[in-house]
Amino acid sequence: MKPLLRRNGFWLALSLVLCLISGIGASFVQTAGGSVTIKDMRWETRSGHLLSALLFKPDSATAERKAPAVVVSHGWYNTREMQDLNFVELARRGYVVVSIDMYGHGNSDYLPEGTEAVGGTGMYDAVRLVSDLPYVDASKIGVSGHSFGARAVNFSVAEDNAAPAPLIAAALLVDNDPTYRDPETKQYANIYGTRDVGLIQAQYDEFFFRSRDADGNVVTVPRDYPSTPNAQSFLHFGADPAQVTDKRVAGQVYDQNGAMRVLYSLNQTHPWGHTSATAADRQIQFFQQALGAPNPIAAGSQVWQFKVAFNTLGLIGFGIFLVAFAQALLGTRAFAGLRNTAVAEAVPTTRKGLAWFWGGLVVAAVVSAFSYVWLSQRVDDFAPAGLPQEAPYFIGLWAAVNGVVGLIIMALAYRLFGRGNGQDLRALGVLPGWRAFFHGIGLALTVVVAAFALVFVVDYFFTTDFRLWVVAVKTFTPDKIGIALLYLPLFLIYFFANSLAINSFNRFTLRGKEGLNTAVLVLFNSLAPLVLVIVQYGTFFVTGDLVDGFGGIYSIWLFPVVVILAVAAVVSRKIYRTTGNPYIGGFINAAVVVLISVTNTLTMA
Template sequence: MLEKIKWAPLVLAITVLLMIVTAAVGHNIQTSGGAVRTEEFTFTTDVGATSHAKLYVPQTATAENPAPAILLCHGYTASMDAMEPNAIELSRRGYVVMCLDLYGHGESTLPPSGYSQAEMGGVEDYAPDLGTYSALQQFAQYDFVDLTKIGMLGHSMGTAAIQEGAYLAYAKWTAAYNAALAEATAAGQDEATAAATAYAAAMSSGIVLPSSMVLTGYNYNVRNVNDLTYNGVTSDNGVFPLYAAPVNICTIEGTYDEFCELLWGVKDASQYTTSFKFAYGTGGATNVPSGTYFMYGDAAATPLTREQAVEAAASAAVTMAPIRAAYTFEGTHSDTYYDQTAISYGIDFFDITLRGGQATIDPTQQVWHGRAACGLIGLLSALVAFVALALTLLKVPFFATLVRPEPKSITTCDTPAHGLRYAIIYLVCLLPAPLLYYWLVGYPYYMQPQWFKFLTKFWPNEIFNMAPVNSLLLFNVVVGVILLAVYVLVFLLIARKAGCGWVNTGLKLPVAQALKALLLAVVSFGLVYACSGLSGTEFSFFKFHLMPMDGAHWRSFFVYLPVWLFFFLLVSVIFNSFTRINNAPAWLNYVLIAVASCGGLAVMFAYDYGKLFATGVRGIEYIPGTTSAEWLATIGMTFPTALAGIMLFSLLFNLPLAAIASRVLFKKSGSAWLGGFLLSFVVLAFTMSEMVINV
């Protein structure tokens, strides 16, 4: 990265400039060159939570010319920022768009305890819509929204949530209709007149109803008819609550969706339309080709032309026969956020169901890629800026006392025997991470308002309140302890005999100087993070984010920080005092350190996803132990590796970058402290900045 410390200020200046430029360019793309106004706001939901959302309002949407509106909802390990590609493309086509942080995500809170929803049986602490019903009702606040043309689009958990929000809206509308009908009948009106009176009363009740929904990366919400839960649903006992609502719905699935077996009941995602849940959501259709429009209740799924689909969708509220469509695209579960084909399917379906088939811009003509590119450049610039600022500050007299000559590594491969010994130990150190990853991370899905608590190895609590981060914490502790034991053995049994001592670990530093290294890390992290925060959510790409955090996330940050400090100080020592080879070229040491950080995980990932892309089924399908007879007898289901696999994307991105950065900081400071401190801050912020708070 930086071979000479004098280059650090120049690199810092370049990275900061890139952050500023990409933020500005990205914002211009986000607002379609000023043609779309954006604003963030909060509101209180029906169960007392504070929800946070972002509104995209095209200039063409006015009180005189109200526009269709669409609510966008993200998945479990994301926030509203993940929906930006859809938001950009829909808003520049004239749709009013609201992106919502679901409960516990982004800047939305969890509801206070004791809440309930009458339409959900009045069950305490159960609100599976995650704020989508109340967000839907927010559209009534805007005179530039056409309330007769409302759509909803969700991804994964967000898809489950929007179905619940739509169900709540229609349940409340039906209750208003029934109450008015009873009153009209009691007043002596005949059946037809009473029905007309009740319909008018329900429509004037102010309840905002969706007429179009796009479900991505998730199944139709099929309940168990016996208790209306999602438990034990089979082809014999299922019911789709929205079957009686005049809502036009399409599904969009990646052909390599990792969650398919859990959600649809079939292993190969390309076959999802053969599942019984698909049949329930469509009124009997099965094995439907991708891109087919057909009527709900038509078991034969008789294809409709686009013109016929437009006509049927427009009359659904009268005929009570909405349309259905099924789409498949080449991609994984997470790709639904960012795949051009998947996004175009959603746009076209909304054009058909909310705009009478008119397309202002061809659905395939998309510009969000520029915003994503700006996010990636800005993100990488921020990661480099953390290190560049620390190196720049090392020239300041106060911090210059930290600089020491770089100690020699405990490894010198000067003979074949030494080289073989090094290779064996190196490979041994690569094994714990892939062998233990799925065991330790599990399936950390925990959403109390949905009553979904899956295989989380370290349950969230009032202190450690983020299930996905708990899983990574457990992984860091166990793998860290194993690596520490291996390193101590290598040091005691091999390195000391070769004359290496405490100084070679990079830890020999007076306490006052170690504290000064901590201060330097805090200043470097704080200044760059604050700079990135000024741009809002500019610095994100795919599953990689460096996001501004709210107060709740910062409180959790300091709770989890000690474990990240332990892990990254440890790996800084290992990378620089053992993995580094004294007589190897500098470039080779960088490669060795980068591979050491994630090589085992990368091989596991390549096998796992390689088999998925080759066969349609994961190479490592289930969390180890969940397929045993005892487990199945107790729990009743296996758990897929899907969520842990998706979380692995971020690790494979940030671990090698952190390892290389630790090498640079060690080389320039002569100790492991600065790198250990700074990288623990950066990686933890990277890990949890948009992660869900579960408790």
């Protein structure tokens, strides 16, 4: 027992060290070595709503040397931290940068559906604030947004057009269509006026940049966008494309009466814009040309990748902490009774046992893949009214369906094979007794609270979180706990069933090695979503468009699922080996995943 505690002490210490290095390193990068001050702001805007944002103020921006400013925004189902490549690179070049949580996202107020344009869904409200800052040159304010954030740019330009004194000098849309036609006349028009405007367009965009015929059929796919009438009208400053005589191309800057238009067509997907050095390069080029740069640095010289690396270290540390702290608690008086030193070693499988093992895994993976696509086409038929978040409900519903299927497979395997071959449900932890069950839930809840307390501490001291692209563990406001409780039962069904399958029914040695068994289970836990991603994007890259009937947002949601399910298998296995209780790891996984889900998505009032 003592050697085990010593080993666990090393892992617990390592997890804390990784989280500390993550906070220090990510903070050093995003503050440009301490020369940029970061403020976490929440304020009541002119629209009458609470807006959350991060303000990045370079030391070079003063009342005597006013700096240009850029307001940046994430897309639908994301938060302000997803703009890190832009706020890191722009701030170190001397721009004042504000990265917002659009209304309905992160820590900002919710809005009723259909009112998203209010205050440019937060962007134009942030522009108003920025224009009053004493160290900002109010004649040089730019806006940029990804996906729905680009739509926020369009909302903001429309509000700015109606303002007595327009504030926006430059606008960059990322992975969403510009406004091509006048909303009233429906004719091609230049709604951007004399502003400098750029567009970053993904050639494999899951949602935008398609041309359709009168029946809604796709005529041109995103990779053909630059040659379309819409793109030509944009590059010709709103002219009717039928009346222009020259064909304008991507990558070329076009000037008219001192205003510029430019289209950057990039060989990437829609969400790739969050982690694309090429997209960051074009963003830097655009604003340096449109607003000038107080601290000119070559666009290709980028450091945001180091922040990503430090954030990833924190995410790894967070995952290690879940296991190491759970095992550390087993050495305390409160939870010592949960330690089970008599957990049986994994045993070799028989030929019939292997048949059930592989057969169950294959059936579960097939059901998982088909149920995901099927539910994506029919989720509205099963959605209760009044749920505030769409994404956690869909993922939770899919998870619960697969949890039930897993329970059925396990029940059949036990009845037809396990019971007759010596499987004991109590010895396997399937039936631990109510006292042990709730005692284990108490330990799991303590672990989850401690893990997120670690996240809050790092955020308090360094204004950073733990993330890798769309897998993000961040702080949250208290209302998110209530929302998480709405969806927690769905996730519990799956993760309890998943932990039972991994530890109580499928824990064998393969070729004499339990580690090989664990690796196989990790693979199969993520296999269905991984295959769906490969099929979707393989089809996309070959044909130029998505699999018919499989919506793009549902394939994007699978990216974090692939990672989370693989890690969840390891977490539950590690904790089971010292407790013999599959429900502890199941609860930890469910609670962590539901909190990650509800804090990184859209909430509607």
